[in-house]
Amino acid sequence: MPIFTIRQTYIIMKTSVQVCCFIAAFFCSTPLLVNATPDPASVELREKYNLDKGKKVYEKVCANCHGTGVLEAPEFCNISAWKPRIAKGMAVLVQHTIQGFRQMPPKGGDTEFNEAEDANAVAYMVDQCLIH
Numbered sequence: 001m002p003i004f005t006i007r008q009t010y011i012i013m014k015t016s017v018q019v020c021c022f023i024a025a026f027f028c029s030t031p032l033l034v035n036a037t038p039d040p041a042s043v044e045l046r047e048k049y050n051l052d053k054g055k056k057v058y059e060k061v062c063a064n065c066h067g068t069g070v071l072e073a074p075e076f077c078n079i080s081a082w083k084p085r086i087a088k089g090m091a092v093l094v095q096h097t098i099q100g101f102r103q104m105p106p107k108g109g110d111t112e113f114n115e116a117e118d119a120n121a122v123a124y125m126v127d128q129c130l131i132h
Protein backbone atom coordinates (compact mmCIF):
# COMPACT_ATOMS: atom_id res chain seq x y z
CA MET A 1 0.00 0.00 0.00
CA PRO A 2 1.76 3.24 -1.15
CA ILE A 3 1.90 6.17 1.31
CA PHE A 4 0.35 8.56 -1.25
CA THR A 5 -1.94 7.69 -4.09
CA ILE A 6 -0.98 8.95 -7.55
CA ARG A 7 -3.59 11.68 -7.26
CA GLN A 8 -2.26 12.85 -3.86
CA THR A 9 1.32 12.87 -5.22
CA TYR A 10 0.12 14.97 -8.15
CA ILE A 11 -1.59 17.48 -5.85
CA ILE A 12 1.47 17.72 -3.55
CA MET A 13 3.82 18.31 -6.51
CA LYS A 14 1.49 20.86 -8.07
CA THR A 15 1.21 22.77 -4.81
CA SER A 16 5.01 22.75 -4.33
CA VAL A 17 5.55 24.15 -7.81
CA GLN A 18 2.98 26.87 -7.15
CA VAL A 19 4.62 27.81 -3.84
CA CYS A 20 8.07 27.90 -5.48
CA CYS A 21 6.79 30.10 -8.30
CA PHE A 22 5.19 32.44 -5.83
CA ILE A 23 8.41 32.77 -3.78
CA ALA A 24 10.52 33.21 -6.93
CA ALA A 25 8.16 35.86 -8.27
CA PHE A 26 8.29 37.71 -4.98
CA PHE A 27 12.09 37.82 -4.84
CA CYS A 28 12.46 38.67 -8.51
CA SER A 29 10.03 41.56 -8.38
CA THR A 30 11.29 43.13 -5.13
CA PRO A 31 14.43 44.73 -6.69
CA LEU A 32 12.23 46.08 -9.51
CA LEU A 33 9.87 47.69 -7.03
CA VAL A 34 12.76 49.18 -5.07
CA ASN A 35 14.30 50.57 -8.27
CA ALA A 36 11.02 52.00 -9.48
CA THR A 37 11.13 54.78 -6.90
CA PRO A 38 12.90 57.09 -6.89
CA ASP A 39 14.02 57.50 -10.48
CA PRO A 40 17.87 57.54 -10.57
CA ALA A 41 17.83 60.47 -13.01
CA SER A 42 15.65 62.35 -10.56
CA VAL A 43 18.07 61.63 -7.70
CA GLU A 44 20.95 62.97 -9.79
CA LEU A 45 19.04 66.18 -10.49
CA ARG A 46 18.39 66.66 -6.80
CA GLU A 47 22.08 66.27 -6.04
CA LYS A 48 23.23 68.78 -8.67
CA TYR A 49 20.51 71.41 -8.60
CA ASN A 50 18.33 73.19 -6.08
CA LEU A 51 14.85 72.22 -7.21
CA ASP A 52 13.06 74.34 -4.59
CA LYS A 53 14.80 77.47 -5.87
CA GLY A 54 14.16 76.27 -9.43
CA LYS A 55 10.44 76.07 -8.67
CA LYS A 56 10.40 79.76 -7.67
CA VAL A 57 12.15 80.80 -10.92
CA TYR A 58 9.79 78.57 -12.88
CA GLU A 59 6.71 80.11 -11.30
CA LYS A 60 7.94 83.66 -11.79
CA VAL A 61 9.39 83.42 -15.32
CA CYS A 62 9.06 80.12 -17.13
CA ALA A 63 5.42 79.35 -16.28
CA ASN A 64 4.37 82.38 -18.35
CA CYS A 65 5.01 80.30 -21.45
CA HIS A 66 5.52 76.74 -20.27
CA GLY A 67 2.42 76.79 -18.08
CA THR A 68 0.13 77.48 -21.01
CA GLY A 69 2.13 76.37 -24.08
CA VAL A 70 2.15 79.86 -25.58
CA LEU A 71 4.43 80.17 -28.68
CA GLU A 72 4.26 76.37 -28.74
CA ALA A 73 6.45 76.11 -25.65
CA PRO A 74 6.55 72.51 -24.39
CA GLU A 75 3.98 72.48 -21.60
CA PHE A 76 4.86 71.72 -17.99
CA CYS A 77 4.64 67.99 -17.29
CA ASN A 78 3.59 67.18 -20.86
CA ILE A 79 5.70 64.05 -21.06
CA SER A 80 5.49 63.49 -24.82
CA ALA A 81 6.55 67.10 -25.45
CA TRP A 82 9.45 66.89 -22.99
CA LYS A 83 10.77 63.39 -23.66
CA PRO A 84 12.76 64.25 -26.83
CA ARG A 85 14.03 67.44 -25.19
CA ILE A 86 15.15 65.67 -22.00
CA ALA A 87 17.03 63.24 -24.26
CA LYS A 88 19.31 66.15 -25.32
CA GLY A 89 20.76 66.17 -21.80
CA MET A 90 20.74 68.83 -19.11
CA ALA A 91 23.83 70.65 -20.43
CA VAL A 92 22.14 71.40 -23.77
CA LEU A 93 18.81 72.35 -22.17
CA VAL A 94 20.52 74.76 -19.77
CA GLN A 95 22.56 76.28 -22.61
CA HIS A 96 19.40 76.73 -24.73
CA THR A 97 17.62 78.36 -21.80
CA ILE A 98 20.44 80.83 -21.20
CA GLN A 99 21.16 81.62 -24.85
CA GLY A 100 17.59 81.29 -26.11
CA PHE A 101 16.27 78.64 -28.47
CA ARG A 102 14.13 79.30 -31.56
CA GLN A 103 10.94 80.95 -30.17
CA MET A 104 12.29 81.14 -26.60
CA PRO A 105 14.15 84.35 -25.78
CA PRO A 106 17.43 84.10 -23.81
CA LYS A 107 16.68 83.32 -20.14
CA GLY A 108 13.00 83.24 -21.02
CA GLY A 109 13.23 87.01 -21.53
CA ASP A 110 13.94 87.78 -17.86
CA THR A 111 17.46 88.68 -16.73
CA GLU A 112 16.52 88.88 -13.06
CA PHE A 113 17.96 85.42 -12.32
CA ASN A 114 21.54 84.29 -12.84
CA GLU A 115 22.59 81.28 -14.91
CA ALA A 116 22.69 78.86 -11.97
CA GLU A 117 19.16 79.90 -10.99
CA ASP A 118 17.91 79.37 -14.54
CA ALA A 119 19.60 75.94 -14.52
CA ASN A 120 17.70 75.12 -11.31
CA ALA A 121 14.48 76.00 -13.12
CA VAL A 122 15.35 73.65 -16.00
CA ALA A 123 16.11 70.89 -13.48
CA TYR A 124 12.79 71.54 -11.71
CA MET A 125 10.84 71.26 -14.96
CA VAL A 126 12.67 68.08 -16.01
CA ASP A 127 12.32 66.54 -12.56
CA GLN A 128 8.57 67.17 -12.45
CA CYS A 129 8.28 65.57 -15.85
CA LEU A 130 10.20 62.48 -14.68
CA ILE A 131 7.98 62.09 -11.63
CA HIS A 132 4.66 62.26 -13.44
Ligand code: HEC
Nearest residue numbers: 061062065071072073085093096097102103104108121122
Ligand atom coordinates in the same frame (compact mmCIF):
# COMPACT_ATOMS: atom_id res chain seq x y z
C1 HEC B 1 8.48 83.78 -23.78
C2 HEC B 1 8.07 82.43 -23.55
C3 HEC B 1 9.03 81.52 -22.79
C4 HEC B 1 9.51 81.71 -21.53
C5 HEC B 1 9.23 82.86 -20.56
C6 HEC B 1 10.34 80.56 -21.25
N1 HEC B 1 10.35 79.70 -22.32
FE1 HEC B 1 11.36 77.93 -22.45
N2 HEC B 1 10.65 77.67 -24.32
C7 HEC B 1 9.78 78.52 -24.97
C8 HEC B 1 9.49 77.98 -26.28
C9 HEC B 1 8.56 78.59 -27.30
C10 HEC B 1 10.23 76.78 -26.40
C11 HEC B 1 10.25 75.84 -27.60
C12 HEC B 1 11.35 76.29 -28.53
C13 HEC B 1 11.33 75.42 -29.77
O1 HEC B 1 11.74 74.27 -29.69
O2 HEC B 1 10.87 75.92 -30.80
C14 HEC B 1 10.94 76.62 -25.14
C15 HEC B 1 11.78 75.57 -24.87
C16 HEC B 1 12.44 75.39 -23.66
C17 HEC B 1 13.33 74.29 -23.38
C18 HEC B 1 13.71 73.17 -24.32
C19 HEC B 1 14.90 73.59 -25.11
C20 HEC B 1 15.34 72.53 -26.08
O3 HEC B 1 16.55 72.45 -26.35
O4 HEC B 1 14.49 71.77 -26.57
C21 HEC B 1 13.76 74.46 -22.09
C22 HEC B 1 14.71 73.57 -21.33
C23 HEC B 1 13.15 75.66 -21.60
N3 HEC B 1 12.35 76.20 -22.58
C24 HEC B 1 13.36 76.15 -20.33
C25 HEC B 1 12.85 77.35 -19.89
C26 HEC B 1 13.14 77.89 -18.58
C27 HEC B 1 13.99 77.22 -17.53
C28 HEC B 1 12.48 79.07 -18.49
C29 HEC B 1 12.46 80.02 -17.33
C30 HEC B 1 13.74 80.55 -16.91
C31 HEC B 1 11.80 79.27 -19.76
N4 HEC B 1 12.04 78.20 -20.56
C32 HEC B 1 11.02 80.38 -20.06
C33 HEC B 1 9.25 79.70 -24.51
C34 HEC B 1 9.54 80.25 -23.26
